[in-house]
Amino acid sequence: MTIPPSLPTIAIVGRPNVGKSALFNKILGRRLSIVHEESGVTRDRVSAVAEWNCKRFSLVDTGGLGLFGSEKADDFFDDLIRQQLHVAIESADRIIFVTDCISGLLPLDEEVGRILHESGKPVIVAQNKADNQNLARAGDEMLALGFENQIAISCVHTSNIDALMEVACKDIPEALHDDDSRDRLRIALIGRPNVGKSTLTNFLLGENRVIVSDVPGTTRDAVDVVVDLPCEDQILPLILVDTAGLKRKRNLNSAVEYFSTDRTEAAIRRADLILMVMDATEGVTAQDKRICRMALDACKPCVLLANKWDLAGEDTTQQELLDSIRHELAFMSHAPLLTICAKSGYNVRYIPPKLAEMRDQLAQEVPTSLLNQVVRDMVMRTPPPGVGPNSFKIFYAVYKRRPPTFLLFVNRKTSARANYIRFMEKQLRTAFNLTSLPLKLELVERRPKEEGGSPQRRPRPKTAGPPRRRKKR
Template sequence: MTKIMLMFGTIAIVGRPNVGKSALFNRIAGRQISIVHDEPGVTRDRIIAQVEWHGRAFTLIDTGGIGLLKGEKTGDPIKKAAIKQVELAIDSASVIFMVVDIKEGITPLDEEISNMLRESGKSVIVVANKADQPHHDSWVSEFSSLGFDKIFPVSALHDRGIAPLMAWTLKLLTKIGPANQPPMANQNTNIQKVLTPDSENLQQEKPVKLAIVGRPNVGKSSIINAIIGSERVIVSDIPGTTRDAVEVPFTITTNGIPQNWILIDTAGLRKPKRIKSELEFFSIEKTKEAIRKSDIITFVLDAEQGILEQDKKIGDLITEAQKACIIVVNKWDLFADAIEKAKKQKTDKQQTSQTTSLTNFAKWVQDQLFFIDYAPVIFASAKTGTNINRLIDTIKFVASQYWQEIPTAILNRIIRTIMQKKPPSDQNNKPMKFFYATQISKGPPEFVLFFKNDTSFSKPYEKFLAGEIRKTFGFEGTPLIFKCRPKP
């Protein structure tokens, strides 16, 4: 049984190059994740892990070494990126481990880093690493001049002093309170989920699968790149590939809670008569299979071309598979330019006002794709990044709706109110006597309604019922499945 554990904040490990930050990270995490090497600057990106230490869960960040004094500049873009990653780690941390080398003593870089950390206003603990022997512990007094209250001598390599360091830190995190997880700010960041040997209960839910589908050349790949390049999303270093599609694992963090996703990159769906090769035929079949395997579909349209017949065919595939759906009108930047020109010309004031109404355009899209009118419409531009974060928010929201479960008592109260407002009728327009209902599954939500006779709703009434339930419970972006059965 999965145990949900509260994350008690974030610990960031910072320091100059080659003081043993990655060794400390690996020791606390319980396995080797960061590369440990004598060459300075081996770790360039933030490496983030969810860790449990004796029943307490928190986020741990390893960073690249800070190798520049104040006022120094570098032309190396990799070093610049590494410094940016350190700054992001400090901003997101609840507690900071400033790692120093107890054998080398204080260096000018150590002093510069301590000044930067004081300016951050965060809780800082000095970790004097490489105290491999007990007599090294007395050397910590030198580091009191850095201006921080707590200094712990440790040896990450030999596992000396780690337990008291973590005991003190966990008490400090408890005083600070549960904190947000670090913002996932760079697609080069490597995120790993870590279970230490004593953390069997720290588990994650199964990742939600998101497929990006649409006709060829509507900008599916650009939407994918825009999503994975967002400041709020991380992509693992090596996307997995299968024969079915390219699967890209990524994580979205919301209010400190990481959500694991798998983004499925699919081929464009063409009309059958335009399929020119056996390879393309199998590619399209794999895309259909990807739709069936996904939880949520992001259906990409082209703002310039509008909605074509093939778009409607793709919409049919989505509804037949009973998948949650978000409609993305891509290349909106080009359409927006046309609107601005129309506004300036004002050749037809009435036509311009209708065309420029985003609400009207969204309604037109839903009218054209009436069979998936439950899908929210997002106007976006992968090229300019317009509304990409809004798309991410919508994906998260639709996922929550897709897996929503309604308590039976509340469900029956609402359905009875709906049926009092408008009594149900079957396909022959005969009244139906309702007894009770229950939700039997989620993802997508499926409901069984029990009646006196073995009959089914009329299609218009089913649409009415779905609309009324959505008014109460939302279920935006997800299909609703109703099954009618005779009372047992």
């Protein structure tokens, strides 16, 4: 695994609840990081490629530093957030230090300032929540932090964001090439809470990129990580997206959990491929089925991963577990299935080849002439059930890649029986080697002329006056 040479990095740091995520979203121009009045919402480093006045860079949102270096953590996540913050500072080229004009200069601000002075990185202090002139003047006490570049801003009113970014992007060169992230496969890791999505993400990356704990709901944001993953004799350029665990809507206990679920559902829609992680010790639950159905309805190719096999192997054999999952998820019969252990890395090496295989199938072209020949041969060998004028007929077929869809132009959609549609799907999947993709068969009704389905040529409109007579020569 290699993380490719990245763009210049700007990290946003500060104590909790000063508006770091709000500033992050303002610079990006979209709501990626969760913003809420609750303190300590952001835990992982949330990063994204941003562009400002033709200058492209990587922007990183971090969790708030909630304790002093010599202070013992009361919250389990405080130490982990501090570790993530130090990594973000070390990897950043320049730092935006966000403070709060309303609450003023606090000891935690001084603690963050001390850490930044020790790092030696260029720092711009963003005095946030300067919603009026009085608050802007109150932010002058931040000068005691000892940083030269300080700008009063307001994320709520989007004031002075341009001035802040002009200073932050001063030494960043203009982008000469297109963003290569468009050519990367976006892989979303989804599943219920506490099934091992973050552990698998860290193992694939080879580093502790996202926070892992036994507490369900540790991950809140959808965390994007750019990575080049080795796969046999090639390199897979990917964007791994670690997502929050999906709960049932009625079990959501807070607004933060609601926003986390919303981010995960958006990650599914934006993904090219899905890694569906399940807990092998619990088998397939009703929520697992709902999540798989969500991926299938979005027509996303999916790899099913039964994690924690090291714990489940004591009570069952691997084949029994695979048979049980296939039985419970019969509607996902096309999806590859692996038993893995993300903690030890058991069978994780088989994931990249599956992703490469599905990528190749997604890129495969199906010539229209060949497709129609296959459809004609299929119908001749196994005609559709029914006789008479209302029998099912296929006139023409076309293939679309994204999402994988076969458009069949037929005489009557109501004449197509469900079992014959499943038969056609199976035959087309095998004929064109699309074995790992969720296929859609879309029937488009087009009746022939003798049945009155094709529009007739319109008659020429009559003139208002009497018909004109030809002059005799």
